[in-house]
Amino acid sequence: MSKITRAHTGTRMSQITTHGDTIYLAGQVGTAGESVAQQTRDCLDKIEILLAEAGSDKTRLLQCTIWLADMADFEEMNAVWDAWVPEGHAPTRACGEARLATPDYKVEFIVVAAR
Incomplete structure (x- = not known):
């Protein structure tokens, strides 16, 4: 049976959960109140840090789910995303509109990666 490990665990959630070689x-989320581009950069920076801690990197992304507070921000978010994803390493991806935790958040990223 593969071991499950968790990091940065609080009452509600863990920031990282690994099962076997899946992270x-x-x-x-980014800095509340900033532009969608800045919040996207903030999110992607956090993802890189967490993936590195778990023994992976952005070339090992398997799946990404992106929630935008307003689909009108789709192109602005994609401009940052497209520059960040290494060529030839784009994961499967879905993007939709959702009300986020506070109105000051404009984007949220959820990723799964291989170790």
């Missing part, structure tokens, strides 16, 4: 990250 699951909690939803990452």
Whole structure:
């Protein structure tokens, strides 16, 4: 049976959960109140840090789910995302609109990666 490990665990959630060689990250948000581009950069920076801690990197992404507070921000978010994802390493991805934890959050990223 594969071991499950958790890191940065609080009452509600863990920031990183690993099962075997699969890494699951909690939803990452940026600095509340900033532009969607800045919040996207903040999210992707956090993802890189957490993946490195778990023994992986952005070339090992398997799946990404992105929630936007407003689909009108789709292109602005994608401009940052497209520059960040290494060529040839784009994961499967879904993007939709959802009300986020506070109105000041504009984007949230949830990723699964391989170790």
